[in-house]
Amino acid sequence: MKKVMKENLLEISNPEGIYDPRAHGYSHVASVAANNLFVFVAGQGGSRTDGVLSEDFRTQVKIVFDNIEIALSSKGLKMQNIAKLTTLVVNYDDEKHQVIIEESTKIWPDLKFPVNTLIPVTRLALRGMLIEIDATAVGG
Numbered sequence: 001m002k003k004v005m006k007e008n009l010l011e012i013s014n015p016e017g018i019y020d021p022r023a024h025g026y027s028h029v030a031s032v033a034a035n036n037l038f039v040f041v042a043g044q045g046g047s048r049t050d051g052v053l054s055e056d057f058r059t060q061v062k063i064v065f066d067n068i069e070i071a072l073s074s075k076g077l078k079m080q081n082i083a084k085l086t087t088l089v090v091n092y093d094d095e096k097h098q099v100i101i102e103e104s105t106k107i108w109p110d111l112k113f114p115v116n117t118l119i120p121v122t123r124l125a126l127r128g129m130l131i132e133i134d135a136t137a138v139g140g
Contacts, residue, residue, distance in 0.1 A: 009033040010083055010138045012112045024097075025104035026116035030083035037139040039081075041071045043088070043132040045124070053128040057096055060130045061103045068135050077139050079107050082114040084136040090129065092120035100131075 013029045014020055021028055032038075044067040046060025047053045054060055069079055089096055097118075104113060114135075124132050 009036050009140050010081060012083075012114065022111040022113060023101070025101035026085075026113045026118075028115065030115040032083055032138045037075070039072060039075045039077055039135075039137045039139065041068055041135040041137070043086075043134040044068050044071070045126060045129045045132050053126065053130075055128070057130050058099050058103070061099055064131055064133050065103060065107060068133065072135070072137055075137075075139065077137050080112075081137040081139055082135050083138050085114050085116040086134050087116055087118045088121050088124060088132045089118065090121055090124055090131070092118070096131075 009032060011029075011031045012027045013031075014022065014027055015029060018028055044064045045053070046063045048063060048067075054063075065079070068082075072078060072081060087100065089100070100118075105111070108114075124130075
């Protein structure tokens with residue numbers, strides 16, 4: 001079951017002896033060689049520059065990932081450079097979990113997902129925010 005991806009000195013793996021997490025849209029281990037550029041992207045919400053939050057969860061998820069992609073590209077990185085995500089979801093349930101998996105699979109169709117910690121929460125910083133994701137990425 002060990003799957004390894006090396007790109008820009010980032011290695012994503014799922015060691016044998018731990019269940020295969022890819023069906024849930026994440027991986028178990030991300031390792032980075034020393035002397036690389038680390039980029040930390042603050043928690044991104046589901047609004048564009050106009051500040052409007054859709055009431056639709058999937059729309060917010062797509063916008064969150066778009067915002068992360070914009071932030072990374074400002075440093076010359078891509079979504080595949082992400083080593084770690086932290087995902088906060090308001091009123092988390094199985095339906096929302098499935099949306100996150102589906103949208104993540106569009107970004108990482110090879111199933112080499114970043115490490116991800118998902119935390120259910122009752123509320124986020126702004127009224128109407130349904131999801132917030134921060135990212136840690138690495139470049140060579």
